[in-house]
Amino acid sequence: MTNDTTLADQLRRTVTGPVLTASDEGFAAEVAGFKTNVVHRPEVVVGISSAADAAAAVAVAVETGTPIRVLATGHGLGTPVTEGIVITTSRLKGITIDPATKTAHIEAGCRWGEVVAAAAEHGLAPIAGASGSVGCIGLVLGGGFGPMARTFGVASDWVRGFELVTGAGDVVTANATSHPELFWAMRGGKGGFGVVTSVDIELVELTTLYGGSVFFDAPDIDTAFRTWLEWIPGLPEAATTSAMILRLPPLPFIPEPLRGKTVLSIRFAYVGDSVAGEELFAPIRAAGALLIDAVAEMPASAIASIHNDPTDPTPSFDRGVLLDELDGDFAGAFLAAVGPEQQLPLIGVEIRQLGGATARDVPEGSAVGGRGGAHSLFFIGAPDPSLFETVLPAVADQLLGALQKWISAENTVNLADGFVIPGSYEACWSPETLARLDAVRSTYDPDRRFPYGPVR
Numbered sequence: 124m125t126n127d128t129t130l131a132d133q134l135r136r137t138v139t140g141p142v143l144t145a146s147d148e149g150f151a152a153e154v155a156g157f158k159t160n161v162v163h164r165p166e167v168v169v170g171i172s173s174a175a176d177a178a179a180a181v182a183v184a185v186e187t188g189t190p191i192r193v194l195a196t197g198h199g200l201g202t203p204v205t206e207g208i209v210i211t212t213s214r215l216k217g218i219t220i221d222p223a224t225k226t227a228h229i230e231a232g233c234r235w236g237e238v239v240a241a242a243a244e245h246g247l248a249p250i251a252g253a254s255g256s257v258g259c260i261g262l263v264l265g266g267g268f269g270p271m272a273r274t275f276g277v278a279s280d281w282v283r284g285f286e287l288v289t290g291a292g293d294v295v296t297a298n299a300t301s302h303p304e305l306f307w308a309m310r311g312g313k314g315g316f317g318v319v320t321s322v323d324i325e326l327v328e329l330t331t332l333y334g335g336s337v338f339f340d341a342p343d344i345d346t347a348f349r350t351w352l353e354w355i356p357g358l359p360e361a362a363t364t365s366a367m368i369l370r371l372p373p374l375p376f377i378p379e380p381l382r383g384k385t386v387l388s389i390r391f392a393y394v395g396d397s398v399a400g401e402e403l404f405a406p407i408r409a410a411g412a413l414l415i416d417a418v419a420e421m422p423a424s425a426i427a428s429i430h431n432d433p434t435d436p437t438p439s440f441d442r443g444v445l446l447d448e449l450d451g452d453f454a455g456a457f458l459a460a461v462g463p464e465q466q467l468p469l470i471g472v473e474i475r476q477l478g479g480a481t482a483r484d485v486p487e488g489s490a491v492g493g494r495g496g497a498h499s500l501f502f503i504g505a506p507d508p509s510l511f512e513t514v515l516p517a518v519a520d521q522l523l524g525a526l527q528k529w530i531s532a533e534n535t536v537n538l539a540d541g542f543v544i545p546g547s548y549e550a551c552w553s554p555e556t557l558a559r560l561d562a563v564r565s566t567y568d569p570d571r572r573f574p575y576g577p578v579r
């Protein structure tokens with residue numbers, strides 16, 4: 124089908140949700156996501172309002188040979204879609220918590236913060252990522268490292284099944300007994316299988332933890348960061364931590380003690396009693412004067428406050444890799460590259476400690492890449508799109524070059540969404556896993572209706 128009006132008309136005949144082309148009112152809002160610099164302009168956007176709508180949209184894509192992609196919150200998709208059909212999932216908002224089985228049934232348009240709130244009413248919690256505004260499906264399809272990752276593992280380890288419409292147009296349940304190979308692939312293999320309409324996850328019993336973040340001013344960053352690096356190897360699996368150097372603008376929404384400053388934030392989540400948590404965290408508190416100390420016993424429902432990620436849409440430039448074990452040279456190299464003396468257009472450079480439960484695959488196996496990574500490194504550029512074409516890529520190359528010695532051969536896909544760097548797709552899985560994922564895609568999306576992979 125070449126005429127977009129005809130494609131839209133065909134979709135409108137079977138889909139109950141909105142079907143919009145670029146000339147329709149509401150199109151721009153329908154394809155807008157978290158990354159405001161990424162402006163999608165597909166031939167048609169379909170706002171599915173049910174699983175039946177998803178099946179109807181895929182049927183039209185199959186019949187007309189049209190590529191089809193899924194947009195949930197736009198936290199991932201880093202490159203604009205300029206062809207075919209985009210399915211948006213924001214109208215699928217159902218969440219059902221079953222306290223008896225400690226499970227949640229989550230429809231495709233839900234964000235983690237909504238699941239956290241619903242589960243908390245029953246004393247339960249999902250194992251998710253750091254931000255409450257990231258979409259549930261996008262995160263678990265890529266694995267998903269969160270603030271309690273060392274204790275509970277990767278978010279996709281807690282998935283019990285997916286409902287999806289495959290690229291072949293079939294409505295399928297993928298779980299341990301139904302289409303197990305597809306289930307293996309969808310826990311970490313990310314894209315190119317179909318459109319997920321819902322996911323079932325297991326929850327953990329958790330009402331409180333000891334956690335939060337502390338902030339050090341620029342003069343204390345060197346000592347505090349070195350203390351953190353020496354401290355983390357001794358932490359038990361019940362503790363997960365990360366450190367982030369932040370260059371904060373002098374804007375009113377930034378808390379006064381941090382406004383306009385370069386600071387080091389150390390985050391902590393200890394799943395256990397507060398006395399033990401406080402004792403474990405003591406060396407960090409003693410590493411310098413604290414601008415803010417927000418580590419305390421906290422409700423599990425406030426988990427997103429540990430990282431305090433931005434929730435409002437913004438221009439975004441980010442890069443992420445995994446790191447191997449860090450030796451005695453790392454602190455010097457890292458601080459020389461991104462310490463407070465440097466003038467850099469980066470608002471955040473974060474290192475998370477991984478290991479513990481993230482290193483162990485589920486017994487039946489999953490496609491999650493990067494389980495061998497000891498840490499993740501993630502950095503975010505200043506939200507100024509005029510820097511995105513040349514300045515920030517050069518800064519990114521320089522930083523990654525300075526830390527090359529510690530960068531793991533394998534990445535994990537949620538850090539590399541969009542695959543804007545040549546080779547970054549291939550780096551997210553081992554060659555064996557990539558080949559197995561390819562075979563699964565050939566079975567469930569033989570004509571590659573759901574394009575997935577490097578930007579060409």
Ligand SMILES: Cc1cc2nc3c(=O)[nH]c(=O)nc-3n(C[C@H](O)[C@H](O)[C@H](O)COP(=O)(O)OP(=O)(O)OC[C@H]3O[C@@H](n4cnc5c(N)ncnc54)[C@H](O)[C@@H]3O)c2cc1C
Nearest residue numbers: 195196197198199200252253258261262267268314319537
């Ligand atoms: C502020 C921020 C914080 C983050 N924190 C973490 C974190 O702590 N841990 C972590 O692991 N990752 C994190 N991420 C990365 C995030 O998990 C990925 O970018 C993820 O892909 C976002 O999914 P989404 O649905 O929100 O975004 P989208 O851009 O809407 O979707 C991304 C991709 O997910 C797939 N997808 C989404 N929904 C469906 C569906 N229904 N059916 C089929 N495919 C679908 C598609 O391939 C789509 O291109 C973070 C990202 C940001 C911007």
